[in-house]
Amino acid sequence: MAAPTGAEQLIAYEVVGVSKRFSPTGAPVNDDITFSVAQGEFFGLLGSNGAGKTTLIKQMIGLLKSDSGSIRLFGHDVVAESRFVGTQVGYMPQTAFALNSLRVCEALYFTAYLRGLSSKQARRQRDLVIDRLDIGDCRNKVVRQMSGGERRLLQLAVAIIGDPPVLILDEPTNELDPVRRRQVWDLLRGLNHDGRTIILITHNALEAEQVIERVGIMRDGRMVGLGQPGELKRRLPRSLTLDITLRDGTPVDLPNYVVVQSRHRDRVTAQIELEDLPRLVAEVDLRELLEFRLQFKTLEDVYFDHVQ
Numbered sequence: 001m002a003a004p005t006g007a008e009q010l011i012a013y014e015v016v017g018v019s020k021r022f023s024p025t026g027a028p029v030n031d032d033i034t035f036s037v038a039q040g041e042f043f044g045l046l047g048s049n050g051a052g053k054t055t056l057i058k059q060m061i062g063l064l065k066s067d068s069g070s071i072r073l074f075g076h077d078v079v080a081e082s083r084f085v086g087t088q089v090g091y092m093p094q095t096a097f098a099l100n101s102l103r104v105c106e107a108l109y110f111t112a113y114l115r116g117l118s119s120k121q122a123r124r125q126r127d128l129v130i131d132r133l134d135i136g137d138c139r140n141k142v143v144r145q146m147s148g149g150e151r152r153l154l155q156l157a158v159a160i161i162g163d164p165p166v167l168i169l170d171e172p173t174n175e176l177d178p179v180r181r182r183q184v185w186d187l188l189r190g191l192n193h194d195g196r197t198i199i200l201i202t203h204n205a206l207e208a209e210q211v212i213e214r215v216g217i218m219r220d221g222r223m224v225g226l227g228q229p230g231e232l233k234r235r236l237p238r239s240l241t242l243d244i245t246l247r248d249g250t251p252v253d254l255p256n257y258v259v260v261q262s263r264h265r266d267r268v269t270a271q272i273e274l275e276d277l278p279r280l281v282a283e284v285d286l287r288e289l290l291e292f293r294l295q296f297k298t299l300e301d302v303y304f305d306h307v308q
């Protein structure tokens with residue numbers, strides 16, 4: 001089921017003017033945050049360490065109470081109707097796991113059962129999710145004996161089991177090897193394509209850019225950027241990033257319209273205006289280089305622009 005578009009688009013989450021302090025005298029951990037997430041949207045939440053992302057997410061699932069403002073999920077207040085949130089949201093936390101002494105198959109079965117599935121449905125969902133995440137080898141492992149990456153996969157499995165319509169995932173690909181990372185991104189793309197609303201916290205802007213439709217960027221408890229990645233990129237200077245690797249350290253004369261940002265061993269990173277590209281290619285013999293890579297602005301550039 002594709003996400004509804006235009007006028008039909010429903011709001012999944014509506015966060016209005018939310019603030020939170022952990023101590024009355026301390027700085028706010030989040031301050032006057034307002035944004036919404038549409039049903040079926042893939043929304044990314046980026047921000048520096050300690051910016052307040054995890055705290056905000058905990059407020060969004062009713063685990064923490066906000067000092068002011070309101071958070072509604074499909075129109076329901078998340079604090080007053082915390083049970084409703086439990087039926088709608090699959091949450092993958094950043095750390096901690098309450099299911100440590102269970103086996104993987106038990107952890108999944110009990111989670112599905114507690115989400116309201118019958119015993120038979122819970123068993124079916126357990127097997128389906130084990131299959132989807134390709135964690136059959138871990139089926140009988142005790143959770144506390146799993147590796148860091150295996151635990152992340154199990155946490156993701158716990159979040160998606162029972163097919164909740166909204167997924168909130170705090171750094172789901174942390175600790176995963178490249179093959180697993182790709183597998184998880186493919187899975188999330190598929191779940192989103194099937195209509196799931198996904199809110200993703202991540203530090204990996206480049207990977208997030210491949211999947212998200214809109215992004216919120218937090219700094220020091222405030223939402224300092226919000227929009228579609230393309231829209232935010234258009235507000236940056238139009239220059240391209242140029243990465244060059246010299247062949248065996250052989251120096252290359254770069255014209256003065258190439259603005260070098262850094263040199264380290266054989267690597268040079270520079271900025272160049274799009275208009276200057278044809279003359280660069282004409283003036284520099286690219287065969288003298290080991291590598292020549294040009295890139296338009298990325299979501300990572302947007303991120304740096306907002307947090308530095």
Ligand SMILES: Nc1ncnc2c1ncn2[C@@H]1O[C@H](COP(=O)(O)OP(=O)(O)OP(=O)(O)O)[C@@H](O)[C@H]1O
Pocket residue numbers: 022029047048049050051052053054055056094
């Ligand atoms: N229970 C708590 N009591 C007091 N301070 C807290 C508590 N939880 C978080 N904080 C503080 O709130 C701030 C924001 O923390 P939070 O975990 O929300 O940040 P984050 O953006 O998720 O960071 P990271 O990217 O490093 O995971 C931090 O300074 C943290 O120390």
